[in-house]
Amino acid sequence: METKPLIHSPFEGDQSFIRKLARFAPLTPTETRLLQNAVVGQREVTARHDILSEGSSPTEISLIVKGYACRYLLLSDGRRQITAFLIPGDFCNLRALHTDRMDFGVAAIDCCRVARVPRQKLCELIEKHPHIALALWRDTIIDAAIYHQWLTNIGRRSAYARIAHLLCEVCWRFQAAGLLRQHSCELPVTQTDLADAMGLSTVHVNRMLQKLRADGLIRFQSRSLCVLDWPRLQAAGEFEPSYLQLHAEQTPRGRRDAFLDRSRDDKEIIALP
Amino acid sequence: METKPLIHSPFEGDQSFIRKLARFAPLTPTETRLLQNAVVGQREVTARHDILSEGSSPTEISLIVKGYACRYLLLSDGRRQITAFLIPGDFCNLRALHTDRMDFGVAAIDCCRVARVPRQKLCELIEKHPHIALALWRDTIIDAAIYHQWLTNIGRRSAYARIAHLLCEVCWRFQAAGLLRQHSCELPVTQTDLADAMGLSTVHVNRMLQKLRADGLIRFQSRSLCVLDWPRLQAAGEFEPSYLQLHAEQTPRGRRDAFLDRSRDDKEIIALP
DNA sequence: CGCTGCTTTGACTGTGATCAAGGCCTGTGG
């Protein structure tokens, strides 16, 4: 992950979100610069604290720069459902562009650096630059595709398969974000987090993780995940990564206005090592 | 549901989708007309048949004009997860604007009339009319908000509460679409459909529906749902409708360019009778 | 050290799945 300092940005930032957006809809250098300039500042959020609270009405869009976070929803009896894991480059609340009240919370899983983009600035960009709107919209759409998968995962798969599926998804996203090394990644989630994400109890997650370990599919200790047997892990989770839209990359610049007729046939898919 | 014939549209169409979009971002008469003209034709799909198949690459966006449909995903062993119910005015595959391959199927629940909008036409509109892009994007966002709720519903609520929650959601959406009359609506879904939507078995759905009936919350027979006790049904499902964004209506025309500073305080919510 | 938070274990329970059969309704064809 090369981190060239950004000239126009008020902080020594990270471009992961730009790179991610560029994957969706090619951006001109001007558009890239405008997006970078829209970022107004960063803050640190300590582990296990809210980045955005349910019910608040933020006037800024937040963006994970470093660390891991999750979207969650709380029920009246204290049960929690995690609806998404967020990694560097992910927007917390793009939805705030269209709605005022947060109807979910966002919490830091480990210590996070969070950047802010004023809603108004982003709206101005959107109105003037359709490609930026498109790129952001696509982000929303991929979010929705992930929700889709989680729904079938939670609704129709066994606990064992669910966890396998989730781990596969996480690895693929990490891979695309340059956070995977040698089949391994930092994964500072607790078993309770996994349970809340997959609609299971902590105890049962513990037992299923043990089984995954016993079956030789993964190693998962001290907040670090290592996949030992990709084919079998993917098979166990019936995982099929196309919904993540992780194409191998960077539509050529010359075609930037041709988003309508981008080739129908599949772009090369990044094969996980 | 008044159905004034549309002058510029090639068919005696229905404007429900325009009305729905207008709820999100006020459209000028010109924009409305452009959208209506983008619709190229309709087709009938018989009950229980695919409107769009998983794996296909449609070049058109489909739109439910009449009838009910669902998005679904099939697992290798034949299990099915329904991820959304679609009613008149809903887009089946807006996602196709950004991705070629359908990664889910859409099936008609009863006999459906489906309108088509060529992707290219819609893309042209989007590029030239940021408000149309915004309105469609918002549609995607509300879809995502519904997925969010379904996730917590399936992940963390009991079968009884899940079904209650789903029925509440359906009623509110029907209400907004003018399909609810006297606390009653047509609901041609089978108990198997409900089961596939909520991650339950058909048998268990049957028993929970019986309990909901026995408790005096609903009547549900011959494809027609009647809610007998709103407060208790909402309580049973812990239902809280704000995520559906069904505000009472029609932001005044004069403010149409002011989507940035729409009032932060809550718009009046339609109270269900 | 002794917290505190996370993981692990065991015993027990229960929600909801599975299997199987029968009933009911509607549409169809003889």
Place this chain on the structure above:
DNA sequence: CCACAGGCCTTGATCACAGTCAAAGCAGCG
């Protein structure tokens, strides 16, 4: 008009996956 078939709903019996409760081990950390 009746017989039949195919969906769909309903019921009962049994089973298992996963939840709950409780307690003990194990870090890391101030």
